[in-house]
Amino acid sequence: MTISPDRDDFFTIFHILGRLIIGLSASLLLPFLVAIFYKEVSPFFDFSIAISVSAILGVSLVMIFPSKKEISWVHTFFIVSLGWLVASLLGAVPLFLSGHYAGFLDAWFEAMSGFATTGLTLVRDLDHLSLSHNMWRHLMMFIGGQGIILASISLLSRAKGSVLGLYVGEGRTEKILPNIIATARFIWNVSIIYLTLGVSFLVIFLLYKGMAIDRAILHALWIFFASFDTGGFAPQAQNIAYYHSLGLEIITIILMMLGAFNFNLHFWVWFKNKKEIFKNFEAKTFLISFFLLLLMVFFSLHTHPHFSIFRKGFYQLISAHTGCGFTNLAPEELKGMPHIALLAIIFAMMIGGGMCSTTGGIKLMRLGLVFKSFFMEIRRLMMPFKAVYRDSYHHLEDKIINDRQIKEIFIFFSLFLVTYLIGGIIGMLLGYPALASLFESVSATANVGLSLGITSPSMPALLKVVYIVQMWIGRLEFLAVFVMLGFIFSLFKK
C-alpha cells in the first residue's frame, strides 16, 4: 500500500514552495545591489523585474495555499523536485532579460546549470556581461551547491523530524549531527569559514596579478563560489585560462577538493580525529581512482613536456573528478586531447566526489562499495557453502557492508550509468560524434561542466532540454524526482 497525497497535502506543498520562492527573491537582492553600486542601469531593471515576479509568485502561493499540515515525508519529495525546477525558471528571468542569451530556454539552461553546480554555459559574449549578472550566475552556484532546500531548512524553525526528507531529497544521504537543522547549519558554517579564507587568499593573489581592488574582490568571490561549490562558471569566456596563472590554478585545485570531500569528513578532521583522512574509505577510493586515471592521462600525454602535462592533464582531471568543471583549455584544445585522456576525464566525471558534498556523479562511496562487493562475492564463492562472510569499511567508524546497502548502491550506480548512456545516445542521434556526446552527457548528469563544444547556443533545443533534465535529476540523485512522479501517478490510479 502506498501513500497518496490529498488536497491538504498539496496546500502544504505549495505553501512551502511559496516560502522558498520568497527566499529566492531575497537572494536576488545581492545582484540587484551590485547593479545599484556599479550604476548598471539595464541590469537594475532586469533584477527589479525578477525580484518582483518571484516575490509576487511566492507571496501569492503563501496566501492562496495556507499550510494545513506539518511537513511530512510525502511533501518533501514534491518540495525538493518542484523547488529546483521553479528556482531555475525564476533564476532564468534576469539572465534572459540581459540579452546575452538566444532565448528563454538558453537562460533556463544556464540557471539550471548554475543551481545544479554544473557549469555548462550558453551565454553569448560573456566578456561583456554586466557584473550584476555575473554575480547572479555565480551566486546560483553557491545557493545550489549548499542546497536550495538546505538553505531553507536552516531557517525553518517549525520543521522538525520531517526535514530529513528534504535533506535526503537533495542528494545527501548522511547526517553529520543527530539533528538535521544542526547539520544544515554546520554545513553553512563550514562554508562561510572557507569562504572567508578562500576569498581572502584569492583577493591577495589577484591584486598581485594587477587587478583593481573591486574587480579582484568580485573575481575572488566568483572563483570561490564556482570552485568550492564545484560549479565551474567563470566571469570570463576563457574560464580559468583568462588569468594565465599556475598559482591560481593551484588555489582552485585546493578549493575544489575541499568542496568535493564529504562534509562529514571535514567535521571529523576538524573536531574529532585528524587521522580520519588517512583511514577514510572515500578518501582512499579517491586516491586510487584518481591515480589510476592520472596514469591513463600521463600515458596519453607522455610526449608533452612535464609542465604541459600538469596544466593540460592533471588540471582537467582533478576538475572532472571533483565535479568542478573549471578548465584552462579552449574547447578546441580539450577536443584535441588524445582519446585515452578524454576517456579518463569521462570516467572521472562519472565518479564525482564525496557523499555529503557539493559534487554530483556516482560518488566515491558507491564506487568503492561496488568494487568491494565484487571482491566480497568472489571470496564468498571461494568459501564453504555454509560459511557466513561479512566485510567492512571505514567511514568515520568501522561499518559492516549489508545486502540492503549493496542493493541501494547498485540501483544508484545503474541509474547513473543509464542516464549517462541515454544522454549520449540522444546526442549521437542528433548527429554528434559518439565520444563527444557521451562526454557532454556525463558532464551534464554528473554536474561537472567540462565541454567538448557541443554545448553552445546553436545546439538543438531538444538537446538543451535533455541536458536540463539530466542536470536536474543528476543533482537530486533521481530519488526525489522519481518519488514525486510516483505520487503523481498514484493520484491518477485513485
Added chain:
Amino acid sequence: MNKNIIRLIVFTVIGIATVFFKLPSSFAQSPLSLKEILKHPQLFDSKTVVVEGEVIGEILKDKGGGVWINILDGGYNLGVYVGDKGLLKNIKYFGAYRIQGDIIRVKGVFYKDCPIHAGRDIHLLSVEVIKRGRSLKEAPSQFKKSISFVLAIMCLTLVIIYFIRLRYARRY
C-alpha cells in the same frame, strides 16, 4: 606546342610554388582570424602570425616579469604574452560591460604548446591599435522600465496585504 602556352605553364608552376613555399612567412603579412588559428593550431605552431581582436578585461602580470592581455575575435579568445609592458601604452580601453575595448593588431609568435607557459598563446612582437574603443551607453527599453515599475507596485501592494493579514491573524 605554342611558346606562349609553355610560358604560361612555366609561370603558373613558378607562381604556385612561390605561394606554396612562401606560405608560412605570409602569415605575418595579413591578419588571420583567431578561429582559423585555434581550429588548426598545428599549421601555425611556432610561426609568426598577425591577428586582430578586441582587448578584454585588464593587463595581468606574469610571474616571469612580463604581462598578459587577452583578445577576443569572433567569439574566440586567446592570451597574448607581452615581454615589455611598454608596448601596450597605447591601449586605453579594455572590453567589459559598457566598454568596447580597443581593437588591436597583434604580430607575434603563436605556440600550440608554449614551452614557457604550457598553454596556447601568442608571444607579442609588435602591437598597434587599429580602432579605438569607447564607452557604451545603456539604453533599457521603455517597455522594460514600465514593466519593472508596474511589477514593483504590484509586489509592494501584495507584500503589504500579506503583512496586514498576518498581523490580523495573530491578533484574532
